Amino acid sequence: MQMPEPNQTIISQRDALAQGLRQIVGKDWVISDDAQRRPYQCDGITAYMAMPLLVVLPGSAQEVQAVLRFCNEKGVKIVPRGSGTSLSGGALPLEDGVLLVTSRLCNVLAVDEHNRVARVQPGVPNIKITEAVSHLGLCYMPDPSSQLISTIGGNVAENAGGVHCLKYGVTANHILGIQAVLMTGEMVELGGAYLGAAEGELDLMGVLTGSEGLLAVVTEIAVRLEPVPEVARVISMSFASVEEACECVGAIIGVGIIPAGLEFMDRKVLDAVSVLIKEKFDDRTAALLLCELDGTAVEVDALVGVVSDVARGQGAIELKVSTTEEERQRIWSSRKLAFSAIGKLCPDYYCTDGTIPRNKLPEVLNKMADMSKKYGLDYANCFHAGDGNLHPIIMYDAAKPGDLEKAEEFGADVLIACVDAGGVLSGEHGIGVEKRDLMTHQFTEVDLQQQQMVKCAFDPKDLLNPGKMFPTLCRCAEFGRMHVHNGNLRFADIPRF
Amino acid sequence: MLSHIPQAALDADPNVQLAKDIIGNCVHCGVCLSRCPTYAVKHEENDSPRGRIFLMKDMYEKGGVPDAKTVEHLDRCLTCLACEAICPSGVEYSKLIAHGREYVEEHYKRPLFQRAVRELLVRLIPNARLFRLAIFGGRLGRPFRGLFSGTLRAMLDMVPTNPLPAPSPVDRPQTFLPAPQAGKAVKPRKRVALLNGCVQTVLDTAINEATIRLLQRHGVEVVVAAGSGCCGAPAEHMGDEAQALPLVKANIDAWLREADGPDGLDAIVINTSGCGTSIKAYGHALRLDPQWADKAARVSAMARDITEFMVEIGLEKPATPTGLRVVYHSACSMQHGQRIVNQPKDLLREAGFTVLDVPEGYLCCGSAGTYNLLQPDIANELKERKLRNIRSVHAQIAASGNIGCMTQLAGEAGLPFVHTVELLDWATGGPEPVALKGQKLAAE
Numbered sequence: 001m002q003m004p005e006p007n008q009t010i011i012s013q014r015d016a017l018a019q020g021l022r023q024i025v026g027k028d029w030v031i032s033d034d035a036q037r038r039p040y041q042c043d044g045i046t047a048y049m050a051m052p053l054l055v056v057l058p059g060s061a062q063e064v065q066a067v068l069r070f071c072n073e074k075g076v077k078i079v080p081r082g083s084g085t086s087l088s089g090g091a092l093p094l095e096d097g098v099l100l101v102t103s104r105l106c107n108v109l110a111v112d113e114h115n116r117v118a119r120v121q122p123g124v125p126n127i128k129i130t131e132a133v134s135h136l137g138l139c140y141m142p143d144p145s146s147q148l149i150s151t152i153g154g155n156v157a158e159n160a161g162g163v164h165c166l167k168y169g170v171t172a173n174h175i176l177g178i179q180a181v182l183m184t185g186e187m188v189e190l191g192g193a194y195l196g197a198a199e200g201e202l203d204l205m206g207v208l209t210g211s212e213g214l215l216a217v218v219t220e221i222a223v224r225l226e227p228v229p230e231v232a233r234v235i236s237m238s239f240a241s242v243e244e245a246c247e248c249v250g251a252i253i254g255v256g257i258i259p260a261g262l263e264f265m266d267r268k269v270l271d272a273v274s275v276l277i278k279e280k281f282d283d284r285t286a287a288l289l290l291c292e293l294d295g296t297a298v299e300v301d302a303l304v305g306v307v308s309d310v311a312r313g314q315g316a317i318e319l320k321v322s323t324t325e326e327e328r329q330r331i332w333s334s335r336k337l338a339f340s341a342i343g344k345l346c347p348d349y350y351c352t353d354g355t356i357p358r359n360k361l362p363e364v365l366n367k368m369a370d371m372s373k374k375y376g377l378d379y380a381n382c383f384h385a386g387d388g389n390l391h392p393i394i395m396y397d398a399a400k401p402g403d404l405e406k407a408e409e410f411g412a413d414v415l416i417a418c419v420d421a422g423g424v425l426s427g428e429h430g431i432g433v434e435k436r437d438l439m440t441h442q443f444t445e446v447d448l449q450q451q452q453m454v455k456c457a458f459d460p461k462d463l464l465n466p467g468k469m470f471p472t473l474c475r476c477a478e479f480g481r482m483h484v485h486n487g488n489l490r491f492a493d494i495p496r497f
Numbered sequence: 498m499l500s501h502i503p504q505a506a507l508d509a510d511p512n513v514q515l516a517k518d519i520i521g522n523c524v525h526c527g528v529c530l531s532r533c534p535t536y537a538v539k540h541e542e543n544d545s546p547r548g549r550i551f552l553m554k555d556m557y558e559k560g561g562v563p564d565a566k567t568v569e570h571l572d573r574c575l576t577c578l579a580c581e582a583i584c585p586s587g588v589e590y591s592k593l594i595a596h597g598r599e600y601v602e603e604h605y606k607r608p609l610f611q612r613a614v615r616e617l618l619v620r621l622i623p624n625a626r627l628f629r630l631a632i633f634g635g636r637l638g639r640p641f642r643g644l645f646s647g648t649l650r651a652m653l654d655m656v657p658t659n660p661l662p663a664p665s666p667v668d669r670p671q672t673f674l675p676a677p678q679a680g681k682a683v684k685p686r687k688r689v690a691l692l693n694g695c696v697q698t699v700l701d702t703a704i705n706e707a708t709i710r711l712l713q714r715h716g717v718e719v720v721v722a723a724g725s726g727c728c729g730a731p732a733e734h735m736g737d738e739a740q741a742l743p744l745v746k747a748n749i750d751a752w753l754r755e756a757d758g759p760d761g762l763d764a765i766v767i768n769t770s771g772c773g774t775s776i777k778a779y780g781h782a783l784r785l786d787p788q789w790a791d792k793a794a795r796v797s798a799m800a801r802d803i804t805e806f807m808v809e810i811g812l813e814k815p816a817t818p819t820g821l822r823v824v825y826h827s828a829c830s831m832q833h834g835q836r837i838v839n840q841p842k843d844l845l846r847e848a849g850f851t852v853l854d855v856p857e858g859y860l861c862c863g864s865a866g867t868y869n870l871l872q873p874d875i876a877n878e879l880k881e882r883k884l885r886n887i888r889s890v891h892a893q894i895a896a897s898g899n900i901g902c903m904t905q906l907a908g909e910a911g912l913p914f915v916h917t918v919e920l921l922d923w924a925t926g927g928p929e930p931v932a933l934k935g936q937k938l939a940a941e
Binding site: 031033035036038039040041042043044045046057083084085101103104106123125127146148149150336337339340343344347348398399 | 498499521522524525526527528530531540541542543547548551552555564566567570583585586587
C-alpha cells in the first residue's frame with residue numbers, strides 16, 4: 001500500500017508541534033512517546049500500519065477547533081479516528097500527520113423524546129445511543145456489527161449500514177443535523193434539530209455523510225430515534241444450492257416484503273459455526289438464509305406466512321421460525337459468530353465489501369469460486385443478501401510470504417466483478433486505503449475529478465485525511481482554473497501513489 | 498495479529514510461544530474496548546485490552562527491558578477479564594496478561610517505593626495473622642492519612658473502622674458432618690473441601706460460617722483441609738510467581754490428600770470468586786511442571802463456586818420467602834473469570850428474593866484484588882460509578898459472591914451488603930445476616 005511521501009520537515013518539528021498541541025488539550029492528551037503511539041498504528045485492518053506523528057485526544061468541540069486551526073496554520077495533516085474499527089483503513093495514520101481521536105467526546109448530550117431526536121458527541125459508541133433511550137421504548141436503528149464500540153462519528157464518516165439497513169436505511173437516513181469543524185477551524189452547522197428542519201437547505205450534510213473524514217471533523221450529531229419494533233421473528237431457510245438461496249432473496253423482495261434483515265451464509269460458514277454453537281445443520285444444506293420480520297404481532301405473523309410460502313416455492317428444504325425471543329437470539333447467534341468461527345479455521349482472513357444488484361448474486365458468487373481456484377486460497381460467504389452487500393471472507397496465512405498479496409488480489413478481483421455486474425466497490429466499510437486504487441474501475445477520471453473538487457471546496461490544502469479514498473492526491477490549486485476536455489487531465493503525467 | 502517475535506525468544510520460553518499464539522488470534526476488531534473499565538475511565542487505546550495486546554506484542558518483539566510506559570499501562574489493567582468474556586475471536590487475554598506481568602517482573606526494575614509496597618502486600622495478604630496485625634497498625638496510622646497520598650493513603654482508607662470479628666472456630670482444619678434430621682445422623686450426599694481463604698477469615702467470618710451451615714443443611718459433609726490456605730492470587734496478580742507457587746502447591750497437596758483419602762472428595766467449594774478463578778487456573782499455571790501438571794489439573798477440575806455447587810445439588814424450598822428486593826452485584830471473577838452469570842441469581846430467586854441487576858453490570862467495581870491499593874485513582878472512579886449504578890435500582894439489600902467487592906463497596910453503598918450465601922442460608926433456615934439486623938426490611 002503506497003501512501004503519500006511523508007513530509008520530513010514536519011516530522012522534524014514533532015516536539016514543537018506536541019508542545020503547541022499540549023497547550024490546547026492539556027499535557028495528558030497529547031501522546032508523543034514511541035511505545036504509546038504504537039497501539040494507534042492501525043485500525044480494524046492490521047495489514048496496514050503506520051506510526052502517527054502524534055496522537056491528540058481533544059475533550060471538547062472547541063478543542064477540536066483549536067487543534068485543526070493550529071494544524072492548518074502549521075500545514076500539518078490530520079487523520080480523524082473514533083474507536084479504530086474501520087475495515088477499509090479509513091483511520092490509518094500518516095507518519096507526518098496528527099491522529100485526532102474522538103474517544104473522549106463520548107456524551108449523549110440531550111434526548112428529545114417528543115421529536116425523537118438525540119444530540120450526541122461523535123465519540124459515543126453506536127449502541128450507547130440505544131442504551132440511553134431504551135427506557136423510552138426508542139432506539140437508534142442502524143446497527144453495524146461493530147456497534148458495541150464503533151463510534152457514531154465514525155458511522156457518519158463511513159455511512160455505516162448493518163443488518164437492519166435493508167428495511168430502515170443506512171446512517172444517512174438517520175441523522176438530522178451535524179455540527180462539524182472545517183480544516184481551518186471554522187465551525188459549521190448543517191441540517192437541523194428535528195426531522196424536516198433542513199428543508200430548503202442545500203444538502204451539505206448528505207455530502208459530509210460518508211466522506212470518510214476528508215471534508216470535516218464532525219463534533220456533534222443529531223440522530224433520529226425510532227420506536228423499538230413490538231415483535232421480531234426470524235425464519236431460518238435452508239437451500240440445497242447457492243443459486244436457489246440467491247433467487248429466494250429476489251423473490252421475497254419481489255412479493256413486496258422488505259424484511260428487517262435478510263442474511264446469507266454458505267456451507268463453509270455453517271460448518272465453522274456449528275462447531276461453536278454445537279448444533280448440526282442438515283447435510284443437504286448448501287446455503288442458509290436468515291430472514292427477520294418485525295412490526296406488530298399481527299403484521300409479523302402474516303409476513304412469516306407469506307415469506308414461508310415464497311421460500312417453499314423457491315425450493316427451501318427446511319424452515320425454522322422463532323417463536324420466542326430466546327429462540328430468535330439463538331438462530332441469530334450462528335450469523336453473529338460467523339466471522340469468529342471462520343477465524344478459527346485459518347490463521348488470517350481478509351474480508352472485503354462490495355455491493356451488487358440482487359439479481360446478479362448467483363453470477364458473482366460463481367465467479368468467486370473460479371477466483372478461489374486461480375489464487376489457491378479458500379473462501380467463505382456470509383453477507384447481507386437483502387441489499388446485495390457481499391462480504392467474501394478470503395482465508396490466508398500472513399506468516400506465509402506472498403499470501404497477503406494474493407488475498408488482496410483475490411479481494412480486488414471480487415470487487416472488480418461487483419462493479420462489472422453493475423454494482424459498487426463498497427456497501428458499508430468505505431473506500432479508505434483498501435479500495436482506493438480500485439476507484440478508477442468504478443469512476444471515470446472526470447467523475448473522480450468532480451468528487452475531488454468537492455474535497456477542494458472543503459479542504460483546499462488537502463490536509464484532512466489525504467491519501468484515502470482517491471487514487472491521486474487532490475490538485476486543488478489546478479482545479480480552480482482548469483478546463484477538462486473529454487476527461488483529459490492536464491499534468492496527466494503526475495505520478496499516482 | 499501477526500507478530501515478529503524473535504525465534505530465539507520463542508524457543509527459550511514456552512510462555513512466549515503461547516503469547517505469540519494468543520496475539521495471533523486477535524483481529525484488532527476493538528469489541529473488547531466496549532467492556533474495558535480502564536477504557537471507560539481513560540478513553541485511551543493504551544488503557545484498553547487491544548492496546549495492551551499491542552504493547553505486549555512490542556515488548557516481546559523488542560525483548561530485554563520493557564519501557565516504563567508499557568509497564569504503566571499493563572499495571573493499570575484490573576484483570577477483570579470482561580474483554581475475554583466478550584471477545585468474538587476467543588483471545589485468551591487472561592493468560593497473555595498473566596505471562597506479560599511475569600515477564601515485566603523478571604525484566605523490569607521497579608522504583609524502590611513500588612517494590613516495597615508490592616513486597617509488603619504479597620507477604621501480608623496470605624497470612625491471616627500478619628494481616629490482622631497490619632490492620633491494627635493501620636488504625637494507629639489512620640489519623641495521619643491526610644499526610645499521605647496514592648497507595649499509602651488508599652491502604653489507610655481501606656482499614657476497616659468497625660471492630661474485626663474474632664477468629665472463627667470454623668476456620669480451623671476440621672470436618673463438619675451433615676445436619677442431623679429428626680435427631681438422626683445423615684449419610685452425606687456429597688463430601689466437599691471448603692477453601693476458607695485468607696483475608697476472608699479476618700474481615701468477615703460470617704461468610705464461611707453461613708456456607709458451612711448451608712452445605713450441612715443440604716446433607717453435605719464439609720472439610721476444611723489441614724494445610725490449605727491462600728489461593729495465591731494476590732501474588733499472581735502482581736506477576737510474582739515465586740511467591741504464588743508455594744501457596745498453590747500447598748493447596749493442591751492438602752486437597753488431594755483428602756481426595757485420595759478413604760472418604761474421597763466430590764468438589765472443592767469456593768465462596769470467593771476471585772479465589773475460584775485462580776484455582777480453576779491452577780492446571781494452566783503448572784502445566785509445564787511434570788511433577789505437578791496432573792495434580793493441578795485434577796484440583797482445577799474439582800473446583801466449584803458455591804453457587805455452581807448449590808445449583809448442582811438443588812436448593813431446598815425456602816422456609817418463608819421474603820420477597821425482599823436484592824440487587825445482585827456480579828464480581829468480575831464470577832461473571833467474566835468463571836462465566837458464572839445466572840446461577841447466583843437463579844438461586845436467590847428460588848430462595849424467595851426479588852433479584853435486580855446492576856446497570857453497566859459488566860464494569861468492574863475497582864476492587865480487583867490489590868488493585869484498589871496500587872491504582873487508587875482509577876479504582877475510586879470505578880467505585881463511585883458502581884455505587885451510583887447500585888443505588889439507581891432502589892433495592893433493599895445488595896449481594897455479591899466476592900469479599901473483595903464487598904470490602905470495596907459495602908461502606909458507602911447506602912444499603913446492607915451481604916454475601917449471596919448468607920441470604921441462601923437465611924432463607925433456608927439459618928440466622929438473619931448480621932448486616933440486616935435492625936434494618937426493618939419488608940417486601941414491597
